[in-house]
Amino acid sequence: xxxxxxxxxxxxxxxxxxxxxxxxxxxxxxxxxxxxxxxxxxxxxxxxxxxxxxxxxxxxxxxxxxxxxxxxxxxxxxxxxxxxxxxxxxxxxxxxxxxxxxxxxxxxxxx
Amino acid sequence: xxxxxxxxxxxxxxxxxxxxxxxxxxxxxxxxxxxxxxxxxxxxxxxxxxxxxxxxxxxxxxxxxxxxxxxxxxxxxxxxxxxxxxxxxxxxxxxxxxxxxxxxxxxxxxxxxx
Numbered sequence: 001x002x003x004x005x006x007x008x009x010x011x012x013x014x015x016x017x018x019x020x021x022x023x024x025x026x027x028x029x030x031x032x033x034x035x036x037x038x039x040x041x042x043x044x045x046x047x048x049x050x051x052x053x054x055x056x057x058x059x060x061x062x063x064x065x066x067x068x069x070x071x072x073x074x075x076x077x078x079x080x081x082x083x084x085x086x087x088x089x090x091x092x093x094x095x096x097x098x099x100x101x102x103x104x105x106x107x108x109x110x111x
Numbered sequence: 112x113x114x115x116x117x118x119x120x121x122x123x124x125x126x127x128x129x130x131x132x133x134x135x136x137x138x139x140x141x142x143x144x145x146x147x148x149x150x151x152x153x154x155x156x157x158x159x160x161x162x163x164x165x166x167x168x169x170x171x172x173x174x175x176x177x178x179x180x181x182x183x184x185x186x187x188x189x190x191x192x193x194x195x196x197x198x199x200x201x202x203x204x205x206x207x208x209x210x211x212x213x214x215x216x217x218x219x220x221x222x223x224x225x
Contacts, residue, residue: 034213043203044154046112046213088153090213097142097207099214103153 117217
């Protein structure tokens with residue numbers, strides 16, 4: 001079982017729609033959860049972090065965490081073509097900095 | 112967040128040779144991390160570079176193949192030694208502000224071994 005699992009996609013949504021990206025993780029002791037966006041040929045950039053169960057909103061982005069289900073999601077509202085990228089889910093366990101990345105979900109937003 | 116300068120941005124190397132990748136951070140950081148990203152895949156942690164002590168390597172990565180230096184709190188190097196085509200990948204350094212913070216990544220080094 002992979003430690004952090006994501007659907008590879010591609011996920012295709014029309015411009016203006018909500019894109020929903022999902023991630024599950026295996027380490028029940030994980031404490032910190034991150035979403036990164038990676039454009040083709042570029043390095044990942046952090047877009048959201050979440051540590052507690054529930055929702056966290058930042059602009060058009062909402063991260064959702066359910067530790068009981070070991071599930072993290074990212075919602076992108078009013079999707080734009082510029083949101084087209086690979087989104088990486090990342091999970092950090094207790095007692096350290098080590099972060100495990102999922103394989104990423106490719107998102108295409110069609111104009 | 113920290114700004115990282117990573118060099119070189121890309122290189123094409125002959126098999127059997129070595130390449131050293133440098134990362135310079137604009138602020139002092141306790142830990143730096145080296146990742147590898149093979150084409151179409153996610154990031155795999157190679158090692159954690161600690162200032163003043165040996166790097167901590169992940170399973171599947173050894174010091175003889177990927178020696179790391181961390182001479183101070185703003186700089187680290189990763190060497191890919193005795194390269195083979197299987198080492199062709201993107202290598203990324205990263206830093207984090209703390210346990211509850213995400214990482215900032217360098218711009219990456221795209222390595223091709225021929």
